[in-house]
Amino acid sequence: MAAYIKTEWTDPVTNAKGYLVIDTLKGGIASGGTRMRKGLTQKEVARLAHTMTLKMSTLDYPIGGAKAGIDYSPSNPDSYGVLKRFLEAHKPYLEQVWITSDDLGTRLEDIARALNEIGLKTANAYLNQYPEAENLIENLNKALKLTVNSVPLIHMITGYGVGVTTQKALEWLGREVTGATVSIQGFGSVGASAASYFSNAGAKVVAIADIEGTVFCEDGLDIPLLLKAKDEYGYIDRSRLPKAYLNLTNTDCLTLNVDVLVPAAVADVINKENAQDIKAKLVVEGANIPITTEGEKILTNKGIYVIPDFIANVGGLGMFGAILFKNLPPNAEKILDYLKESLERATIHALSQANEEGISPREAAYRSYKTEPIRS
Numbered sequence: 001m002a003a004y005i006k007t008e009w010t011d012p013v014t015n016a017k018g019y020l021v022i023d024t025l026k027g028g029i030a031s032g033g034t035r036m037r038k039g040l041t042q043k044e045v046a047r048l049a050h051t052m053t054l055k056m057s058t059l060d061y062p063i064g065g066a067k068a069g070i071d072y073s074p075s076n077p078d079s080y081g082v083l084k085r086f087l088e089a090h091k092p093y094l095e096q097v098w099i100t101s102d103d104l105g106t107r108l109e110d111i112a113r114a115l116n117e118i119g120l121k122t123a124n125a126y127l128n129q130y131p132e133a134e135n136l137i138e139n140l141n142k143a144l145k146l147t148v149n150s151v152p153l154i155h156m157i158t159g160y161g162v163g164v165t166t167q168k169a170l171e172w173l174g175r176e177v178t179g180a181t182v183s184i185q186g187f188g189s190v191g192a193s194a195a196s197y198f199s200n201a202g203a204k205v206v207a208i209a210d211i212e213g214t215v216f217c218e219d220g221l222d223i224p225l226l227l228k229a230k231d232e233y234g235y236i237d238r239s240r241l242p243k244a245y246l247n248l249t250n251t252d253c254l255t256l257n258v259d260v261l262v263p264a265a266v267a268d269v270i271n272k273e274n275a276q277d278i279k280a281k282l283v284v285e286g287a288n289i290p291i292t293t294e295g296e297k298i299l300t301n302k303g304i305y306v307i308p309d310f311i312a313n314v315g316g317l318g319m320f321g322a323i324l325f326k327n328l329p330p331n332a333e334k335i336l337d338y339l340k341e342s343l344e345r346a347t348i349h350a351l352s353q354a355n356e357e358g359i360s361p362r363e364a365a366y367r368s369y370k371t372e373p374i375r376s
């Protein structure tokens with residue numbers, strides 16, 4: 001399936017390349033974040049844009065999917081300048097058809113600041129289509145300030161969605177989340193908030209990886225302690241951890257003998273090279289596109305269920321959509337309840353269809369969304 005629009009941009013100052021892919025335009029608009037990562041390709045952006053289209057279907061939102069990205073290191077001191085020039089070059093899209101937000105390597109505050117500096121409002125394209133919806137944007141801005149137990153809702157909602165999805169899938173498999181063993185790759189926004197959910201729900205998180213390696217403890221890690229020992233980039237300061245915690249490599253977390261594996265870091269980490277070694281009974285995609293097509297075929301043949309990214313990690317999108325498309329007030333409890341109900345329904349539907357037809361949950365969802373994958 002060809003994308004609706006693809007752009008390629010070169011930064012006149014640094015020569016960094018940037019891409020916008022609008023996978024589908026629905027109701028005149030498409031939504032998708034802007035990421036920044038050294039080594040990013042247009043192909044990766046296109047796969048992520050298609051995943052956004054699928055996420056819109058999961059939550060039944062009347063808009064299309066998009067994604068943008070810049071091949072540049074976010075830790076570079078002039079990364080904000082590159083981001084702003086990229087958004088400015090795409091101003092006509094942002095005015096009329098494309099809504100963007102933060103993503104891997106970018107921060108919501110920087111996106112909002114850049115949009116403001118180039119003379120655009122939050123969700124400008126949405127207001128362009130629905131000029132009467134100014135009050136919904138006000139509600140969205142209020143929702144972005146909500147907190148749950150002192151944590152901003154926007155920072156915990158994706159991990160909450162991963163947790164809810166996992167808990168429902170475990171129930172469907174005849175297991176309880178209490179006592180289930182979990183391994184998580186990534187301890188940033190998604191991985192850390194998912195770990196909190198699992199810890200509060202009584203699961204035993206035995207392994208967590210950041211870019212440096214996997215921290216492992218057979219008896220279960222102390223998640224509140226790990227949360228205190230991590231920085232804003234999801235890096236864990238090992239000097240603050242108990243001596244009994246083992247240090248393994250950053251891919252060892254993938255092949256441990258656990259009930260649940262949550263890849264919540266980068267793309268394509270489970271692939272034809274290592275899929276045969278995965279021992280978890282359930283894999284829940286906290287990250288976007290963490291499993292290649294070949295990798296997932298191997299997992300399916302091994303009887304491992306995979307809950308796809310476009311169901312498991314839609315939490316952030318769910319928060320925006322709850323306000324803009326479902327008319328919910330900016331109330332954390334109402335937004336979380338709505339998300340829980342939507343994700344439980346999507347999870348059970350995908351698992352039951354998969355079981356009935358002998359296919360993967362991802363293929364089952366593709367059938368009901370009447371779409372097809374972009375191959376990795």
Ligand SMILES: NC(=O)c1ccc[n+]([C@@H]2O[C@H](COP(=O)([O-])OP(=O)(O)OC[C@H]3O[C@@H](n4cnc5c(N)ncnc54)[C@H](O)[C@@H]3O)[C@@H](O)[C@H]2O)c1
Pocket residue numbers: 103104105158185186187188189190191209210211212233234235250251264265266267286287288289313314316
């Ligand atoms: N942030 C969100 O709201 C959100 C929503 C949906 C999907 N996602 C997806 O989830 C994934 C993670 O996003 P995030 O916002 O949590 O990122 P983040 O930058 O906050 O954290 C990434 C984490 O992964 C670790 N990491 C990076 N490379 C690694 C590697 N090779 N091995 C092990 N660990 C590694 C980092 O050390 C860090 O702990 C991305 O695929 C992103 O697209 C994010």
